[in-house]
Amino acid sequence: MSKGAIVTRAEDFPRWYQEVVAGAEMAENGPAAGTMVIRPWGYGIWELLVAEMDRRIKEAGADNAYFPLFIPESFLKLEADHVEGFAPELAIVTHGGGKELDEPLVVRPTSETVINSLFSKWIQSYRDLPLCINQWANVVRWEMRPRLFLRSREFLWQEGHTAHATEAEARAYALQILNDVYRATMVDVVGIPVLTGHKTPRERFAGATHTWTCEGMMGDGKSLQMGTSHELGQNFAKAFDITFSTRDGGLEHAWQTSWGASTRLIGALIMGHGDDGGLRLPPALAPAQVVVLMIKEDEAVRSAAAALVAELRAAGHRVRLDDRTETSFGRRSVDWELKGVPVRVEIGPRDLVEGNVTVVTRHTRVKETLPLAGVGTEVAAILARVGPELLAEATSFRDDRTVTVDSLDAALEAGATGFARIPMKVLGDEGEDRLGAKAMTVRCLQRADGTLAEEGDADADLVAVVGRSY
Amino acid sequence: MSKGAIVTRAEDFPRWYQEVVAGAEMAENGPAAGTMVIRPWGYGIWELLVAEMDRRIKEAGADNAYFPLFIPESFLKLEADHVEGFAPELAIVTHGGGKELDEPLVVRPTSETVINSLFSKWIQSYRDLPLCINQWANVVRWEMRPRLFLRSREFLWQEGHTAHATEAEARAYALQILNDVYRATMVDVVGIPVLTGHKTPRERFAGATHTWTCEGMMGDGKSLQMGTSHELGQNFAKAFDITFSTRDGGLEHAWQTSWGASTRLIGALIMGHGDDGGLRLPPALAPAQVVVLMIKEDEAVRSAAAALVAELRAAGHRVRLDDRTETSFGRRSVDWELKGVPVRVEIGPRDLVEGNVTVVTRHTRVKETLPLAGVGTEVAAILARVGPELLAEATSFRDDRTVTVDSLDAALEAGATGFARIPMKVLGDEGEDRLGAKAMTVRCLQRADGTLAEEGDADADLVAVVGRSY
Numbered sequence: 001m002s003k004g005a006i007v008t009r010a011e012d013f014p015r016w017y018q019e020v021v022a023g024a025e026m027a028e029n030g031p032a033a034g035t036m037v038i039r040p041w042g043y044g045i046w047e048l049l050v051a052e053m054d055r056r057i058k059e060a061g062a063d064n065a066y067f068p069l070f071i072p073e074s075f076l077k078l079e080a081d082h083v084e085g086f087a088p089e090l091a092i093v094t095h096g097g098g099k100e101l102d103e104p105l106v107v108r109p110t111s112e113t114v115i116n117s118l119f120s121k122w123i124q125s126y127r128d129l130p131l132c133i134n135q136w137a138n139v140v141r142w143e144m145r146p147r148l149f150l151r152s153r154e155f156l157w158q159e160g161h162t163a164h165a166t167e168a169e170a171r172a173y174a175l176q177i178l179n180d181v182y183r184a185t186m187v188d189v190v191g192i193p194v195l196t197g198h199k200t201p202r203e204r205f206a207g208a209t210h211t212w213t214c215e216g217m218m219g220d221g222k223s224l225q226m227g228t229s230h231e232l233g234q235n236f237a238k239a240f241d242i243t244f245s246t247r248d249g250g251l252e253h254a255w256q257t258s259w260g261a262s263t264r265l266i267g268a269l270i271m272g273h274g275d276d277g278g279l280r281l282p283p284a285l286a287p288a289q290v291v292v293l294m295i296k297e298d299e300a301v302r303s304a305a306a307a308l309v310a311e312l313r314a315a316g317h318r319v320r321l322d323d324r325t326e327t328s329f330g331r332r333s334v335d336w337e338l339k340g341v342p343v344r345v346e347i348g349p350r351d352l353v354e355g356n357v358t359v360v361t362r363h364t365r366v367k368e369t370l371p372l373a374g375v376g377t378e379v380a381a382i383l384a385r386v387g388p389e390l391l392a393e394a395t396s397f398r399d400d401r402t403v404t405v406d407s408l409d410a411a412l413e414a415g416a417t418g419f420a421r422i423p424m425k426v427l428g429d430e431g432e433d434r435l436g437a438k439a440m441t442v443r444c445l446q447r448a449d450g451t452l453a454e455e456g457d458a459d460a461d462l463v464a465v466v467g468r469s470y
Numbered sequence: 471m472s473k474g475a476i477v478t479r480a481e482d483f484p485r486w487y488q489e490v491v492a493g494a495e496m497a498e499n500g501p502a503a504g505t506m507v508i509r510p511w512g513y514g515i516w517e518l519l520v521a522e523m524d525r526r527i528k529e530a531g532a533d534n535a536y537f538p539l540f541i542p543e544s545f546l547k548l549e550a551d552h553v554e555g556f557a558p559e560l561a562i563v564t565h566g567g568g569k570e571l572d573e574p575l576v577v578r579p580t581s582e583t584v585i586n587s588l589f590s591k592w593i594q595s596y597r598d599l600p601l602c603i604n605q606w607a608n609v610v611r612w613e614m615r616p617r618l619f620l621r622s623r624e625f626l627w628q629e630g631h632t633a634h635a636t637e638a639e640a641r642a643y644a645l646q647i648l649n650d651v652y653r654a655t656m657v658d659v660v661g662i663p664v665l666t667g668h669k670t671p672r673e674r675f676a677g678a679t680h681t682w683t684c685e686g687m688m689g690d691g692k693s694l695q696m697g698t699s700h701e702l703g704q705n706f707a708k709a710f711d712i713t714f715s716t717r718d719g720g721l722e723h724a725w726q727t728s729w730g731a732s733t734r735l736i737g738a739l740i741m742g743h744g745d746d747g748g749l750r751l752p753p754a755l756a757p758a759q760v761v762v763l764m765i766k767e768d769e770a771v772r773s774a775a776a777a778l779v780a781e782l783r784a785a786g787h788r789v790r791l792d793d794r795t796e797t798s799f800g801r802r803s804v805d806w807e808l809k810g811v812p813v814r815v816e817i818g819p820r821d822l823v824e825g826n827v828t829v830v831t832r833h834t835r836v837k838e839t840l841p842l843a844g845v846g847t848e849v850a851a852i853l854a855r856v857g858p859e860l861l862a863e864a865t866s867f868r869d870d871r872t873v874t875v876d877s878l879d880a881a882l883e884a885g886a887t888g889f890a891r892i893p894m895k896v897l898g899d900e901g902e903d904r905l906g907a908k909a910m911t912v913r914c915l916q917r918a919d920g921t922l923a924e925e926g927d928a929d930a931d932l933v934a935v936v937g938r939s940y
Contacts, residue, residue, distance in 0.1 A: 031545060031587055032575050035538035040603070043535045065513045068505035069539075069577075069608055069624050070561075075501060088568055091540075093577065095562040096623075097612030105502050107539075107563065107577070117501055127796065133510070138539055138608065142567030153566075154539050326597065 005334070008276045013220040018148070020270055023338045024279050027148045027266075034146035034153035038263070041339055042149075044287030045266055046156065050136065052189045052284065053158060053261065056181040060173075062132035062160055067114050069138075070105040075113040079239040082112060085206020089141040091153075107140040112207070112258060115161045116240040123163055123254060125245045130169065132162040149267035150224075150470050157262035163242060163254035167233070170255035171210075174229045175452070177259045178212045182227040190265060191282045191391040192216040192272040193398055194226055195419075195465055196452060197444025200432060205258075209233035212452070215443040215465065217398040218271035221418040223443045223469040226268050227261035267470070273363075273390050279340030280363045282387040288320040290379055291341045293332060295348030297325040304357075304372060305347050311376045317383065337362065342386045343379050347372075363390055408434060415440045415466040423448075427464050435466060443467050475804070478746045483690040488618070490740055493808045494749050497618045497736075504616035504623035508733070511809055512619075514757030515736055516626065520606065522659045522754065523628060523731065526651040530643075532602035532630055537584050539608075540575040545583040549709040552582060555676020559611040561623070577610040582677070582728060585631045586710040593633055593724060595715045600639065602632040619737035620694075620940050627732035633712060633724035637703070640725035641680075644699045645922070647729045648682045652697040660735060661752045661861040662686040662742040663868055664696055665889075665935055666922060667914025670902060675728075679703035682922070685913040685935065687868040688741035691888040693913045693939040696738050697731035737940070743833075743860050749810030750833045752857040758790040760849055761811045763802060765818030767795040774827075774842060775817050781846045787853065807832065812856045813849050817842075833860055878904060885910045885936040893918075897934050905936060913937050 006019035021027050026042030029035070038046065054064070070093060077083045091107040094100060108114065115133065123131055136158050143151040160177060164170040178196060186194045194214035204211040208230035215223045236242070237253040245251055273280040283289045290312055292305050305321060312319045320341075322332055329346075336344050346358040357375055360367045361382050370378055401418025405411045408431045414420035415435070422431075424445065432442055445462040447453060453462055476489035491497050496512030499505070508516065524534070540563060547553045556579045563575040578584070585603065593601055606628050613621040630647060634640040648666060656664045664684035674681040678700035685693045706712070707723040715721055743750040753759045760782055762775050775791060782789045790811075792802055799816075806814050816828040827845055830837045831852050840848055871888025875881050878901045884890035885905070892901075894915065902912055915932040917923060923932055 028588075030538035030540075031584060032538055032540040032542050035540055036536075037538065037584075037588060038536040040533035040535050044533070046536075047534060063510035063514070064517060065510050066508040066516075066626065068500035068502055068507065069610065070500075070502040070505055072502050090565075090567070091563050091575075092565040093561050094564045095574075096560075097614065098558055098560075104565075105561075114501060114507075118498075118507060127794070140539065144567065156536065324597070 006276070006278065006338070009219055009274070016274075016276075017271060020274055020278050020338065021148050024340065026270075026279075029148070032153075034143055036148055036152040036154065038156075041287060042266060045269065045281070045285050046263060048285045048287070049185070049189070049265060050158075053181060053185050054136070056184060057134050057158065057160065060132070060176055060181055061130075062134040062162070065133050065135060066137065067108075067111045067118070067135055069108055071108055071111075071114050073104045073106050075117060076106055078113060079207050079236055081235070082207040086110070086141075089143070091140045091142055108137070109139055109141045110260070111135060111137065111139075111159055112161070112236065113240070116236045116242060116256075119161070119163055119254070120240045120242045123242055123244050126165055126247050129244060129254065130162055130164045130173065132160070132173070134158055134160040147267075149263055149270070155263045157260050159260040160258060162257045163237070164256070165244065165246070165252075165254070167255045170231055170257050174210070174212060174231045174257040174259065177257070178214070178229040182214050182229065182259075182261060185261075186214055186216065186226055186265075186268075187391065189282070189284050190269055190272070191387055191394060192226065192268055193391060193395040195444060195446065195450070197446040197465065198453060199228075199444060200442045200459070200464075202432065203441060205230045207232060207235050208258075209235070213444050216268050216272055217394070217401065217419065217467075218268070218470070219274060219397070220271070221401050221467070223419070223467040224264070224268045224271065225443070225469065226265055227259070229259035230257060232256040232258060272394055274340075277365065278338035280390060281340035281342060282390055283342050283383045284387060286340065286342055287318065288339075288341050289318045289383055290343045290345065291320045291322050291336050293322040293329075293336070293344055293346045294325055295329050295346055297323070298349045300352055301347050301349055304352055308345060308347070308357075308372070308375065312379060315376055315380060317379070333360075343382050345375065345379065361386075411435070411466045412438055412440065416468065418467065419443070420466040421463050422466055424460050424462050424464050427466070440466055440468055443469060476746070476748060476808070479689055479744070486744070486746075487741060490744055490748050490808065491618050494810065496740075496749075499618070502623075504613060506618055506622040506624065508626075511757060512736060515739065515751070515755050516733060518755045518757070519655070519659070519735060520628075523651060523655050524606070526654060527604050527628065527630065530602070530646055530651055531600075532604040532632070535603050535605060536607065537578075537581045537588070537605055539578055541578055541581075541584050543574050543576050545587060546576055548583060549677050549706055551705070552677040556580070556611075559613070561610045561612055578607070579609055579611045580730070581605060581607065581609075581629055582631070582706065583710070586706045586712060586726075589631070589633055589724070590710045590712045593712055593714050596635055596717050599714060599724065600632055600634045600643065602630070602643070604628055604630040619733055619740070625733050627730050629730040630728060632727045633707070634726070635714065635716075635722075635724070637725045640701055640727050644680070644682055644701045644727040644729065647727070648684070648699040652684050652699065652729075652731060656684055656686065656696055656735075656738075657861065659752070659754050660739055660742070661857055661864060662696065662738055663861060663865040665914060665916065665920070667916040667935065668923060669698075669914060670912045670929070670934070672902065673911060675700045677702060677705050678728075679705070683914050686738050686742055687864070687871065687889065687937075688738070688940070689744060689867075690741070691871050691937070693889070693937040694734070694738045694741065695913070695939065696735055697729070699729035700727060702726040702728060742864055744810075747835065748808035750860060751810035751812060752860055753812050753853045754857060756810065756812055757788065758811050759788045759853055760813045760815060761790045761792050761806050763792040763799075763806070763814055763816045764795055765799050765816055767793070768819045770822055771817050771819055774822055778815060778817070778827075778842070778845065782849060785846055785850060787849070803830075813852050815845065815849065831856075881905070881936045882908055882910065886938065888937065889913070890936040891933050892936055894930050894932050894934050897936070910936055910938055913939060
């Protein structure tokens with residue numbers, strides 16, 4: 001049970017975030033430092049998000065599989081950039097079955113290396129390509145400043161790994177995932193208007209030749225990297241000897257991609273839509289889309305509530321009945337607000353006598369007294385509006401905090417509270433150093449019109465989106 | 471791509487199993503000893519199984535959540551039987567983020583202890599009960615003789631954990647899971663006619679007061695424990711201080727259950743239904759229920775195949791088109807047999823001229839030449855028969871290998887190749903010792919009529935089902 005009122009975003013955004021996570025019973029710290037317990041409300045959101053992403057991943061032609069948690073330490077060392085990128089974050093198993101192991105095992109920070117070692121067995125011929133594999137799994141990275149959903153020492157994610165016959169096919173697939181899986185899920189389902197672009201060399205994934213990213217603006221103006229799709233070139237193919245015989249009898253290294261999105265998306269959902277009352281959920285991700293709340297225990301109230309729950313369920317909505325009348329009405333209302341349930345229907349004996357109920361729309365906090373008869377239609381109409389309205393609100397918030405600038409100083413100012421768009425010609429590599437000194441980074445590079453760079457675009461001709469980030 | 475012909479079950483059952491797992495591309499060994507890679511065909515089966523179980527678990531009122539992979543070593547020691555049961559099987563993380571840890575972390579062999587530590591925070595009052603939580607996760611047990619799906623050092627499973635106000639409620643819930651989730655899934659979905667009963671004290675879960683089990687007979691007459699549901703009494707509640715204030719103001723320890731089923735079920739599916747041609751899948755668990763196989767590349771064949779695939783998909787079946795005509799027809803047929811796809815429709819130019827196709831039913835290996843027109847109806851009819859016929863076949867196989875005996879010697883003989891049913895009065899504790907010497911165990915205790923023991927039944931009045939096991 002939550003504690004009720006929380007601090008406002010304006011007072012203390014990080015504390016507000018923590019209080020929403022705790023108050024909405026989404027997650028809490030596990031007993032081992034830096035680990036996370038995802039409670040049913042948070043996990044229910046994750047399940048819905050997984051289903052949405054998984055469907056799109058399968059439509060993009062990838063098959064799910066599962067790879068081992070433990071990786072021999074020697075494997076990680078096969079790709080030089082990769083091991084350098086991950087070495088400081090590893091958890092190491094040194095003992096198993098009561099004995100010290102001959103070779104320590106790394107708890108996967110990503111399955112890149114183990115999957116590539118298998119790709120080298122599975123891929124022989126051009127007929128085996130493209131090979132597109134996805135995994136839903138837990139991974140471990142030894143974060144020093146853990147925050148629930150945003151940076152925990154263990155998190156849940158999907159990681160896709162693919163191999164293709166040509167560089168062009170690999171690029172096309174990396175972009176298909178970026179656009180049709182990530183961007184589509186983040187915009188259409190999570191309701192966050194992500195910017196897409198590619199990372200500068202210093203921000204790339206360890207071992208990638210290109211990292212494409214989705215960046216969402218959070219309620220404090222900071223950016224959150226919500227998913228990345230990498231082109232790996234032939235780096236891992238060479239390190240792991242992934243070769244295929246070509247149609248005309250040659251032998252070539254495969255071209256690869258990898259891509260991931262994680263429980264971090266729940267952090268984005270909280271910080272992208274939350275208000276001072278707590279979470280605001282788009283119906284697509286709400287474990288309960290409607291709560292029917294009995295104000296008091298009363299025969300007429302109970303029977304009206306049961307009938308409404310049945311009607312709404314029959315209409316295909318996810319509905320909870322709140323009949324915990326031993327707990328105060330006010331406390332329960334605040335709890336459902338915190339949890340972000342899109343629509344609340346309150347049924348009490350007095351209103352019911354007149355045939356009325358109270359309908360509360362979470363994202364606008366509008367409260368209406370409406371006739372019980374026909375309220376199902378009204379609820380459906382509200383639910384249809386919530387997602388688009390949350391997206392529109394997040395979009396105008398982002399646009400209000402995005403400034404196009406033509407000097408580094410202006411970028412440093414605007415980037416502190418939102419996004420600064422600055423030509424890479426103006427920023428340059430040295431400017432990127434200076435951003436770092438102010439805890440800012442280039443979130444992504446785009447064309448001036450906000451579209452992705454195309455073959456032949458030099459980074460110097462693009463615009464850098466600059467901001468602070470999680 | 472599989473290698474084709476496999477050894478027969480009669481020749482070498484364990485090798486047959488390995489060859490099916492490899493040949494059907496279900497799983498293979500990971501690079502770290504004892505770990506398992508679940509390939510798309512195996513994982514596709516798992517996804518279908520998870521969906522079936524998850525739906526039933528939710529109908530039983532449990533919510534999904536997620537708990538940390540790492541558990542402080544001290545936690546495991548809080549429940550004495552539990553730590554004794556698991557200590558020899560643990561994997562230990564000693565280093566994280568480049569440093570030796572102050573307290574080593576155990577990689578969860580089960581989340582029992584960490585979940586109970588949270589239950590002690592979440593449960594305060596009778597209003598918080600029952601609390602029913604389920605988790606889908608990977609767990610690690612340092613098996614010394616690993617076998618894919620049956621005993622691997624990491625496996626996937628679900629573990630349910632619940633807390634109740636009374637012992638009777640806990641028992642009722644443990645049995646609800648046993649019957650409505652496990653038995654229902656295993657019989658109705660996997661098609662294995664499991665026996666249900668409870669374990670003798672020596673076979674119980676470490677820390678449980680009662681372990682209820684589902685035991686399936688495999689194709690070699692051995693038993694496989696396919697899922698267990700435990701009553702934990704107040705053991706963990708006392709160790710982890712899980713108390714609740716009662717309605718009349720008292721303070722009591724909760725009564726608990728836990729229950730799990732794992733990727734082992736895929737092993738049961740293979741060994742319960744497989745034949746000398748490989749896997750035989752019930753349609754409910756077949757990633758592809760029908761494969762439409764083009765015998766040769768040919769315009770008419772391709773167009774007929776595409777139309778049939780579309781028709782079958784529209785009818786709701788999972789369908790694959792096999793147009794890999796560069797690979798020999800015979801090789802591809804053997805591959806689909808190995809993979810256990812329930813129905814294969816072969817389309818070739820010669821038959822097609824006469825408007826015919828060949829339909830092969832995997833589980834009976836019946837091959838029919840049928841008119842293409844109307845073949846969709848025929849396929850649907852076959853698919854409807856497969857599940858019940860596989861279950862019937864497994865049931866008669868089990869019944870043929872089950873003998874009711876009244877002496878230990880007879881039990882030792884019959885139990886070597888199947889199930890021996892022997893009164894516990896005859897077997898006794900000493901008899902159980904002697905079974906162990908012959909690599910046999912009591913798989914479960916039941917009433918003589920095969921039903922579960924009820925309140926008041928003494929173990930001595932029950933029948934022991936004796937056999938070898940995995």
